[in-house]
Amino acid sequence: MWEIISSSLPQLLAAGFKYTIPLALISFFFGLIIALLTALIRLAHQDGAFMILKWIAQFYVWLFRSTPLLVQLFIVFFGLPYLRIKGILPHGIKLQPFTAGIITFSLNTGAYASETIRAAISSVPNGQWEAGEAIGMTRLQILWRIIIPQALQVALPPLSNSFISLVKDTSLAASITILEMFEVSQQIAAENYQPLLMYTLVAIIYAVFTTVLSTLQHYLEKKLGSRVTIS
Amino acid sequence: MKLTKINKSYGDKRVLKDVSLDFPAGKITVMVGPSGSGKSTILRSLNLLVTPESGKFDFNNHHIDFSNGVSNKEKLAVRRETGMVFQDYNLFPHKTVLGNVIEGPTQVLKMTSKEAQQRAKELLTKVGMGDYSDAYPNELSGGQAQRVAIARALAMKPQYVLLDEPTSALDPELELSVLKVLLQLAKEKQSMVIVTHNMAFAKQVANKIIFVEDGEIIYDGVPEEFFSSNNPNERIKNFIASMTMENLK
Numbered sequence: 001m002w003e004i005i006s007s008s009l010p011q012l013l014a015a016g017f018k019y020t021i022p023l024a025l026i027s028f029f030f031g032l033i034i035a036l037l038t039a040l041i042r043l044a045h046q047d048g049a050f051m052i053l054k055w056i057a058q059f060y061v062w063l064f065r066s067t068p069l070l071v072q073l074f075i076v077f078f079g080l081p082y083l084r085i086k087g088i089l090p091h092g093i094k095l096q097p098f099t100a101g102i103i104t105f106s107l108n109t110g111a112y113a114s115e116t117i118r119a120a121i122s123s124v125p126n127g128q129w130e131a132g133e134a135i136g137m138t139r140l141q142i143l144w145r146i147i148i149p150q151a152l153q154v155a156l157p158p159l160s161n162s163f164i165s166l167v168k169d170t171s172l173a174a175s176i177t178i179l180e181m182f183e184v185s186q187q188i189a190a191e192n193y194q195p196l197l198m199y200t201l202v203a204i205i206y207a208v209f210t211t212v213l214s215t216l217q218h219y220l221e222k223k224l225g226s227r228v229t230i231s
Numbered sequence: 232m233k234l235t236k237i238n239k240s241y242g243d244k245r246v247l248k249d250v251s252l253d254f255p256a257g258k259i260t261v262m263v264g265p266s267g268s269g270k271s272t273i274l275r276s277l278n279l280l281v282t283p284e285s286g287k288f289d290f291n292n293h294h295i296d297f298s299n300g301v302s303n304k305e306k307l308a309v310r311r312e313t314g315m316v317f318q319d320y321n322l323f324p325h326k327t328v329l330g331n332v333i334e335g336p337t338q339v340l341k342m343t344s345k346e347a348q349q350r351a352k353e354l355l356t357k358v359g360m361g362d363y364s365d366a367y368p369n370e371l372s373g374g375q376a377q378r379v380a381i382a383r384a385l386a387m388k389p390q391y392v393l394l395d396e397p398t399s400a401l402d403p404e405l406e407l408s409v410l411k412v413l414l415q416l417a418k419e420k421q422s423m424v425i426v427t428h429n430m431a432f433a434k435q436v437a438n439k440i441i442f443v444e445d446g447e448i449i450y451d452g453v454p455e456e457f458f459s460s461n462n463p464n465e466r467i468k469n470f471i472a473s474m475t476m477e478n479l480k
Contacts, residue, residue: 127321134315135335135387136307149325
């Protein structure tokens with residue numbers, strides 16, 4: 001048994017560091033940017049033409065939260081090549097598996113995280129905005145220097161949750177031919193007929209990855225402190 | 232600083248009705264009145280945290296006609312020349328005491344950090360908080376937090392300091408520490424507009440006193456007359472009596 005483990009572990013870890021972790025990190029990075037923009041659009045007071053942007057943001061969040069991630073991956077990777085529009089897109093949209101994965105995971109994470117960020121920003125008392133305005137700061141300065149740092153403390157635990165979910169969800173990328181950890185474990189299991197051992201091993205590696213991340217979250221929470229009290 | 236015939240409504244409710252007032256420079260103007268009378272709304276119109284629907288506002292070289300709306304640029308300009316102290320302090324909880332005081336000078340007035348820190352330390356010493364530069368707001372008592380908030384407002388070198396019930400959230404003994412700081416500022420001829428429920432304090436510091444009720448100015452004059460038992464206005468007499476608890480018996 002140890003022989004099988006020691007021979008397959010390097011392959012699994014290589015897949016983890018080459019695909020699983022980059023997929024999770026890159027998607028989370030873009031996901032956060034999308035989430036912040038979406039949250040800000042939905043929180044903005046503007047109306048008029050801006051309402052269209054708000055509807056788009058709302059529709060996007062609804063769409064990605066109400067459909068399964070696996071189905072989203074299939075549509076982006078297997079479906080979009082058939083989106084043929086005469087003159088504009090004669091050959092559909094063909095994406096590399098990794099690119100399709102990044103796009104789908106980013107959009108999916110962005111939809112969930114936008115709700116977290118929206119709630120966190122709303123939880124900062126209005127008096128903080130007023131205090132910033134009273135000393136002559138612009139809305140953008142207040143947002144960036146006063147509101148977001150406080151919202152971050154509130155948002156950190158749920159965002160860490162999203163990130164941990166994302167790390168595990170990257171295993172779905174196996175279905176769109178990305179050679180990430182789970183896909184590699186399936187291939188090895190098919191060769192050595194040891195599915196129980198292989199899948200347990202890959203489960204343990206996921207657990208190690210996410211445990212490291214949780215520890216990092218606790219460290220960050222401590223570092224950010226809990227000076228902000230939300231009433 | 233002057234307001235002329237300003238009107239403000241929230242939904243159907245008219246909270247300010249043709250309010251005209253002037254706030255003399257170098258003087259302390261105190262606004263009193265029952266809760267919900269509109270005095271805080273008047274105060275917030277002075278730094279444009281509230282924008283009335285109509286009326287005029289004159290302050291230095293700013294001449295604003297509210298019926299034409301107010302540009303963001305104008306709002307920022309007025310706020311750079313005023314400071315505000317809130318009832319519940321509104322200190323920035325993620326910044327130290329020093330960080331709170333230098334935020335405006337460095338970000339808005341574009342002072343260098345060194346210059347801003349030096350000035351902040353002087354101001355903190357002045358309000359008796361010199362030893363607390365590195366403390367965070369959640370480590371302070373209400374009275375200490377409010378004095379930091381006063382230092383933060385003063386750091387902008389404002390022509391007018393606007394104070395919205397600065398001691399209402401404080402225990403009486405802590406209230407005193409804040410009032411002493413305000414008395415000191417009064418001696419230095421700092422222009423201030425104060426909304427307060429503390430009649431003893433109003434009587435002591437006000438150069439001018441305004442009584443607001445239901446969005447209207449009921450009285451605009453001097454404290455000697457306002458607090459005198461000869462004041463012919465029954466509503467004012469009753470109000471003062473209720474605030475000083477003379478009518479408990």
